[in-house]
Each structure stands twice: as C-alpha cells, then as structure tokens.
Amino acid sequence: MIRSDPAEIAAGHLAAGRVAEARTIYENLLRAEPTHVRALCGLGTIALGGGETARALELIGHAVAIAPTDGKTVGNLGVAYLAQNKLAEAEDCFRRALDLEPGQPALHANFATALLARGDRATALKAQSRAVELAPDSAVQRYNLGNLLAATGQTAKAAEAYGATLDIDPGHVGALNNLSVLHKQAGNLDEAEALLDEALLHDPMNPELLANHADILLQRGQGERALETMRRAAGLAPGQATLRLALGSMLLELGRLSEAGQELAAAMRGAPENADIALALSRLLRRQNQLDGAQAAADRAVKLSGKPSAAEVLAIELLLMRGRYVDAWEKLDALEALSPMPITEPDLSDSADLSDTEIRLVAIDAATSVFATRFVPALAARGAELTVICPPVLARLFASIPGVARAVPTPDLQLAALGADGVPTLILDALPRRLRGTPNNPATTLPSFAIQPAADATVQDPLIRRVGLWWEGPGPGPGLLEALAGLPMVKIVALQTGPLRDHALGRLTELGITDRGEAIADFRDLAAAIREVDVLIAPDGLVAHLGGSLEVETWVLVGRDGSWYWPGETQTSPWYPASRAFRQCPDGAWTVALEALRTALTTAPDAPVDGPLTGDPA
Template sequence: MEAPRPDILPWLAEALAKQRAGNLGGALLAYRRVLSRDPAIPDAWSNLASVLHTLGRHEEAHEAVQEALRLAPANPAALVTLGGVLAALGRPGAALEAYREALTQDPGNLAATANLAGVLARLGRLDEALEADRAALALAPANPEVRLNLGYTLMRMGRLDEAEAAFLAALAADPGLAKARWNLAYLRLLQGRYREAWPDFRARLDVPQGLDNLRSFQEPAWDGAPFPGRTLLVWAEQGLGDTLQFARYLPLARARGGTVLFQTYACLRGVLGDLPGADRIVTEAEDLPPFDLQAPLLDLPALFGSTPADLPPPAPLGPPPGHPATPELQAFREGPGRRAGLVWAGSAQHLDDARRSLDPALLAPLGAAPGVRWASLQVGGPPPPPLPGLVDLGRTFRDFSDTAAALATLDLLVTVDTSVAHLAGSMGVPTRLLLPFFPDWRWGMTGEACPWYPSVRLLRQPEPGAWAPAIARILEDLR
C-alpha cells in the first residue's frame, strides 16, 4: 500500500482533526475532498465509513468500508468499522465474521474484542460474550467502556449484583459516562429499586440510540414544581408502547399547574381520545403552539417519585367512539366460542427485537385449546403460526384505532413485549405477556403480577430462548 501523496497529507490531517473533534459534517466533506483528489487511500475510505456510520448512514458506510478493504484487505481498523456497520444493518452474523477477521490480523485489538462481545450478547450467546468481555478487560483493565460492556453482559445473564459492581466501577473511572448511568438506572428499575434509579434515569437522553423522537428545546425543563398560569409541553421521546404506558402521568402533571400540551405520534391519536390531563394533543407532524416549560414523557415518573407500590392507573385508552368494524372483525366478533388474539413479533428496528420476538411456529400448540378461535393482530413480521382457522385481522389495520377495536372483542390476548401489550393493558383486556429471560425493566425479573396493568399476567422464559414452558402455561390455562 503506497503512502498518500505529500500534497494530500494536510487535507487528510484536517479531516482526521475534524473527526476527532466531533465535527462530523466537516469531516465528511473533508474526507470526500481527499478522495476526490486521490481515491486510492484506504484509511480515508475507512474513516469516511466511520463518520457515515456515526451519522446513521449505514448503507453508504458499508460501501465506503468495502472500498477500504478492497484497497487494503489487511486492515483491522476497517474490519472493526465493517463489523459495526453490519451490526447496524441487522446482520450480526456477518458482523461477527468481520470482528473475528480483525482479531486474526491483530489479536490484541481492543475495539474488535469489545465489539465482538457486544454482538455475541445481542445474539444471546452470553457465555461467549462474557468470555470476550473478560478478554477485553485483560487488554484494558482501566477502560470504563470495557467495564460497562462487562456489566451489560452480566445484567443480561441475570447476574445483577455483579453487573451493578461493573457499572459502578465504570462510573468510578468516568463519572460522566452516560451509558453507565443509564444502565445502572435500568438495573435498579429492573429490581424494583425505583427511587434509587430515578437520579440516573435521565441519562437515557444522553444515549440517543433507541430514542425515536429525541428533541431539543430552548424552553426550560420542568422540575415538577407547580406552574399555574403557564403551559407545559410533555413530549413523547421514545416508542409507541412507552407513550401508551406513561400517558397515565399526565393528570398528575395537570394537577400542578396551568395548561398541559401533549405531543405524541399520529398513529396513536385515535386511541388517546380525550386523554385525561392533556388540555391539547398535537402530533409530531404538527407545529407546536407556544409553551413555557417542557418535559420528556418518561421524566414524569421520576418527578413524581413513583415506586412499584404507588403507580397511577393506566390511561383510559380505546377505539374512538363509533369506530367502524371491518367485515373481518365483525365476522370474528359474531362467531361462537372464546376469542383470543396473537402477536408474536415487535418492530424489527428495535435493538433487542431478536430477544423479545419469537418464531410463530412455536405457538402451534395453542391450536389444541378447546373452544378457542384465534385471530392474528400482528402487523408485519414473519408469517402466522399454523393454527386451524386463524383469522388475520392485522392485515386490515390502518392505525392503532383498528388495533384497539380488535382488542375490544377479545377474551384473551397472547403477545410478546410490544406496543399492543400496553394498549391491551390500558384497555383492561386479559393478557398473557410472553417475556424473554432478561426482560425490559418495567416488567421486573420475577413474578407473574404486573404492577403497571392489573389485567396482564407475565409469563417468563425460565432460561434464555426457552419459550415452550410459557406457551405450555397458556395452553394449560385455556383447557
């Protein structure tokens, strides 16, 4: 591999300086300028790919890093970037290959070792992930990010005390490490230690991955104090299920002040109806009217000091009055026997979708339940399970109003952890919620009772990947 021409070196140095300073837009332009003058510089292609990856432009990043590796196949740094890009594109198996090739070329590469552990954890191969985390720790025992990653793997294994110690060690090395604060809060929430968790919970806003609607406002953040005569904007910063779940806090906010403006997603507008505590609802596509204070929705439980013992009741959600039933729903509603619905997959864009969603074929034993007619409320995802007479209602859904209308006809919903579970729980629909071994924090690590929704029963994997025992419990209940 030839060194860059001398006249190119200042341009390359400028691009690298901008990248290290976090000026990603400037770095992007600078690397493109370098490559327009000399397109045969593999490091420029690799660094360009890294910038594009950080900006979320993963397809472009993939093309750039492939060009870097075409020019210089022996390039561990480019292989690490390739691994990150492939993971972001939903190809974790290919990402593993890239990281392992990087380690073949450079066995002591810290980034490849740490990222290998992360992908293994995402795939549920936790014993291998822990081994890789410990290898990374041996390479960099003082690195807070390595401690953080170790804690994350231990947390997913259910080894919560060890995970907490790792997060605290990461914060001792770097008190400003937002990911460590967020994971520490997550772990404590998972254990039901809500009051201990809330001080660190806001760190989630400094870890933007997975936040669907992160906003920035000049207006001051609300601190929970009374605000008579003023307007508070409460905005939905996360996903659809989070929005449905935490809308219950709006009446508490309204009781402390003047006007509450709630910004949410257009597809939820119908089921929110005349939401208690919201003087006005606007969608993310609408212009906001003037307001004086603002708070992301998930700040509210911390501001009110919630614990599992004193959660406010769910928001009263449902289909809009007079919402028309489709012919398919009408026919399902009028048939004989018990009516049960199924949802087996969440959004494929969710970072942990592989863990929370299941192969619909695993639901086939439910077909043996006597006197039960099954309907799919699934929108998208893999094909339905082989249940006799299964009615596909999900294909007729246009928004959550249609989903709510279908839920209102059910005697039981069986679902994985997705937004439909929150809508059903808010509507009081009897629900069996299938949870992975390591669940989302709001469900806790143990128990069947759900403090957020009295009508929901939590059915858990006894070990990672083991859905059959939970499905067998449902069949037992239905017999």
C-alpha cells in the same frame, strides 16, 4: 564504494516486520553514539508497537530534546502521546511538527487522528484532506480519509475513499475489510462477504478479518461456524483483549453464558480500563439476572468512557429494573440537559399552581407514551387543561384519557414550531420522569383509557376463554399462532393489523383462528377489541402496554435481556398488576415460553402458577 546507512537498514527491517533485526541494529548504533536520534526514535517505535508506551515516550522524548527542530521526530513524540491518550500533548506536538515540516502527509494524518480523538471532527477532516492533497497517489492517505469519514458517520463518502484506495492498491487489506464492514452495517451481506473473502486471500491469518467474517456468519444464522471462526481469530492473537471481547460477545449472543463470562473476564484482565469490556460484562450479568453486578459493571463502563454512551443508557435501565426509579429519573435529567428540547416546559413542582394552565403533551414514542398516560390524570387533578399532540393513529385513543380536553392528530410533528409560541409543553413520554413517578406515586388508577368493549363482547360462551393475539414485535412472530392454535376451551382471536396480518391470513383460516384485524383502523379500535378478550398475548411493546393500561389480563413475551416494566424473574409487573411475563431463553429460543403459555391457557384461570415462566440460565 557506497556504504549503506545502518539506520536505513534498520528502518527497512522494521517496515518489513523484522523487529528483532531492527532492534539489534538500533541498539548497536546507540552503544556507539548515545545521542543517535534515528536509533532513539526507532527503538521508541518498537516499544510503542509492543505496548510499552512509557518507554516509547522516554526514548522519543530524549530524541526530541536532542533534535527539537526535526519535524519527523517531534511528530513521533506526538504519536507516543496519542498512544497514552494524552491528546492535548499529542496535538501540540503535531502542530509544532507541521510548523517545521508542513509538506509531510503523515504528519497531517496523525494530526487528524489527534483532532478526531479530541472531538474536533471538522478540523480533523481538513487535516486528512490536506494529507490526501499532498499525496494523491497514496493508498495509505486515501485509506486514512476513509477511516475518518467512517468514524464521523459519513458512510457513503467513506465507501468512496475506500474505493479510491483500492483503485491505487487493489489488494489493500484494510480497505477491503472496512468496506466490507460498511456493507455489513447496511445489510448487504453478500457484498460484505465477497470483499472479506478477497481480503482473506491476501492475508488469511489476519485475526481482524476472521473476526469480521465470523460476525457475518452469525448474521446469516450460522452460529456454530461463526463461533469456530471467532475462536480461530482469538487464538491467533491471544493477548488481544478486543478479540476476547468479540468472542465473549458472540458467546453471549448464542446464549452460552458461562463461556461468555470466561472470555469477558479474560478480556478484562488484559484491558482493565476498556469501557466496551465493562459494558459487555454488564450485559452478561443482566442476562443472568444478576442486576446488582450488572449495575456495578455498567457504572464502571460509564466512568471509563467519560462521555454519554450506550453504557449510560444501560446503567439507567438497570436502575429502573432494580426499582430505583428516582435515581434513574435524575440521571435521565442530566442526559437531557446535554441536548434540551426546544419547548417551554411548565413547572410541575408540588408548589406550582396549574389551575387553568394550558399544557400540551406531545407523544413521541408510541409505547412509552401509552405507558405514561397513567400519570396524565394527576396533572388534570391539579387543574391543568391538557391537550395531547400525537400521530393520527393514536388520536382517538388518547382522546379517551380521563382529564384530556382534546387530542390533536399531527402527522408531521415539529417540536421547534411548538416551542415558538411559548405554550407550556411537555413530552408525554417524559411525564413519569418529570413527576418522579413510581408504581405508587403519584397515585394512579387503571384503566388509563375510557374504552368500552365492542357490542359482541357479551355474546360468548362463558366457559370458553377468548385469547387475543398480537405477534408484531420482539417475540416468536407467527410461531405464536402455531403454538397456541387448537387448545381445548380456548378461542384464539387474531388482533394483528397491517402487512403481518395480510401475510398470515391463509394460515389463520387453516388454524381456525378468528381474524379481527380487518375491522381495526387505529389504536382506539384495537383497544376496543382488546376489551373483548379475556387474555391478551403480545410481545413487550406498544400493544402489551395498551393491554396493561386497559387492565385486561395481559401475558407479555419478554426478551432475554429483560424489561424494567416486567423486571427480574417475577411474573408480575409493579406497573401492571393484571399482567404476567413469559421470558425468552438465554439462547434466544422461545420454546420454553411458548410451552408455558400453552400450559397456562389450559389451566383453570384462578390456578396458581409456580416460579418464573422462563428458560433456565446457562
């Protein structure tokens, strides 16, 4: 008669999710034999699954002390160290385990996980590829390879690996889910939802699958269904902080700020060291205009993440929104030092003599460059000979900056080539940082461009307010036309160019809106057209900066997360005194802002405006 091994029976229970049965057998084995290695490892694995990482480390460490040459046991100790984020110790365990048992695919896979966590992507990929070589018919190892490739940004190869996983195991829920995520990220929502539906057929109560389905529903604009599905996911795993984070983030996206705060606070209680939760709390507080609290949360997220991340960018934006410009510039200096530009930068310190020094200014981001032009005359005043390198569409505009000798249109900018000749070169976008710029220092004078209005600017009824509209960007889009057409004593002039203008031409005619876009070939022409109007209305972006830089009264549609150029709840900007902000509601609607625009346009130009033009926070 063949007797069953109790440790094998316990392992079977554990693999099937019958934790209580497995624990009972393992504990009985230890009572009978306190040095039973498999029982110690089994209980350590159970402790690890329950989040008791210290207990797991103690149990498995004891097993390794008893059996230091058992590769599987040493590998289990590596898994316990990995769970505690002790990456060096984990890597050491996996290397020792592989020396003992080099033919174990699972050890290579765990080794790859540790290497990836330590930032060694190339070696991690080699380790996981070796696991696949040792077990080519293993869906688990193909799936692990897909996860590693996805984590390193190799999405096409990751999709192939997930496809190979499904060839072996068509019902592999993880592969279906992760392949769905890749399709979702690529904007292929139909394919993503079909894969997710298949996964849910196999595991309908899986919280992660439901959370991903909720995200797809949200992207499809089905907010209430998305929220219902996400609540269900979080309810199935109430102790899982990441799901509370996902629910809180969805509530934030839907503008339900009080509820979002409750969920994110619960998530933080469950995982106080989670950087993503701290980052989400910062975004919530920013949207509520609680900028000091948002700053504290963002700084905590930076500390917890331990590396450059989205939290670092948000922390810098919040410093700028709070008017702490020099602190923000210093943090940006530190970030740039991690990946310096391949150019020779000039010394801009106050003691540096710039007389007759040739300096090239390179425009990278159009909106940021237009904002930065206010600081260019400060360089010219110190005797520098300035050349601007920019996209062709900006060249004629930037040639009009006072103090610029020439603007060179460059369709295919190569920074490395510019750095090769040794000519002092600055990124124009970074000029405010390099000069430690504030709204009042160095002293600047608007307008930033020497642009005259077109000839017909004098041929207009002085009682009619001419309003220029540009709707490309993060705003209500063509809805701006519908909202503002037909107002008394207001002449609407559409300045939009490109495909958005083409799509709106018929509606412009129906609404009686004058089209100026056809005559605008570049931003020099647009600037001249802006100079013709009394008021420019545009979303926060390049054209709003252009209007402000021309010192034309500019009414800016500012998104619900705010903007450091138009910070806080005030209407005005410290950078553009002739501008006013009209803010999006927390739920993403522009209704309040559009109504405020209509009211402002039908109010006498010199009449005061009370309070911020925004929707009430939820």
